[in-house]
Amino acid sequence: MFAGFMMNTWAVATIVAPVAGVVGFFVVLRGSAFPAHAIPKGAFAGAAGASLLGISTLAGLAVFSLLGALGIGALGRRSRHDVATALALVMMLALGAAFLSRTTEYEPEIYSLLFGEVLGVSTTELLPVAALGAVCIAAVIILYRPLMLSSVVPEIADAKGIGSHRMEICFLIVVALATAMTVPVVGALLIFSLMIGPPAAARSLTSRPALAMLLSVAIALLTVWAAIAASYTWNWPVGFFVGALGALSYGAGRAWAAWRHTRTTTPAAPAAPQRLAAAVDRT
């Protein structure tokens, strides 16, 4: 499985996984699981349309994922975030359906866009993917402090002049870029599995951010490498293994946390009336 044509696949996977691990750390921290799913899915609609119109799929991916990020951000100004995400998603999918209706051909490429394709990575894809990945990681490094503040303590961030809405848009754009670059191997539908499973597992193991991010990258790398190896060996889609391994790592993380929890004494939870009073105070 390390023959010449597979080296591209390993290379792309090794670029994709760290980006997924780093961006995914914030996805989990901010509870942005839905946008992390919706942006790639909506982007797929654009990519499918682009491929059927003869334009580069990467361009279609990038445009639609940015469109999705900005759409979710714009709608989210005055609506619940999950409603905004759902509506932006279905609107993009509906546009994708409209594009696909322009032709009656069936493209096998659509399957690999959705679920990933171990054998389908060409050398020309490596450079743009690596470039986008570098941009993503650079963005996270630059935005690290304000992003952490607005994710963990939004009120303090607001007091410091870091608008939570602006940070949300910036973060969604980073997710959009990460989406566009990671689709070739893993596929649009499963990139978010890489952005949720490994970081969630990492956070179950430690609460220190830097360590959690490193662990997240490590687990993501292991996941995607194992998925490629398994897909190569048994011929089943790589996406299946990514989804399964993502769930396994999350489950293992939860199990570990639960086991640790039972071994240490836990402080009593605050009494119900106090929580209710706090809830009333917040509304």
Add this chain to the structure above:
Amino acid sequence: MHQLWTQIFEPGFFSSAPVHTAAAVGAAVAVVSAVTGVFTVMRGQSFGGHALGDVSAAGGSGALLIGLTPVVGFVGLGIIGAGVMDMIGVRRVRGRDLATGIVLGAAIGLSALFLYLDTTAGATTGATQQILFGSIFTTAGGTIPAVAIFGAIALACVAVTWRPLLLSTVSTDMAAARGVPVRLVGLLYMLALALSVGLSSVAVGAILSTALLIGPAATALRLTRTVGWAVAAACLIGVGATWLGILLAYDSYYWGSAHLGLPVSFFIVAVVFAAYLLSGLPAARTAAGRRGASTSLAAAPADEQIRA
């Protein structure tokens, strides 16, 4: 006058059998989706509602693989998925969304596997496209009884648990203090959601399933705070959008010279989306008037707020 009429209702619209089926199935799905959707939006479980659509689709392709009718797979795996989400979910919204995402990821992985096995063993080219972009006009006749039965069950679940569900949606602590079995009610709600999403996915496709679940409900909740009126409004908006979308899709075959038409899911989603945007206009005007005094804190939604 006659010309205007035929411009709006192209010839053959009212007598077309596929249109009748689509209108009936679409209306039924819209009503069930609207009712469950109002609670879904209030409980902040739009992700769960959408995720169950993909989980159901995995069940559908799995059922095809072992020779069962897709409906069984859609509803069956939907219910299992909802049960798992409820079981591993935690009360905090973020933890629950993570659990939803994990189940969704596993289900999509299964989808990938089933579709792969389908296309290599069978002859279903375009199955991928069909699953994702399935159309109301290609609804098989056999699904209509299933839609009716499962839809009725879903509505019954919501009707039976109406007050406790409402109470535990507004405040889980107060509901628990009043003796409401919050977890049981939550589980029943997830089952109703799974049924609703499962049947809407098989009847009208994955896109419309989410759109009809969230869109009309969110629009209605923007227009009124009373749950009863919201449910009624959501049903009206959902059915109206569905029928308008069917009409536009039918007419679109007569537009332009290519006579290709545009898919009905595109039109229905567009109408739902437009309705939602329009319902935000009154709030936008008042916000513009208060622009100087607004703070970004006010724009950040709190977990517990009921806001569409």
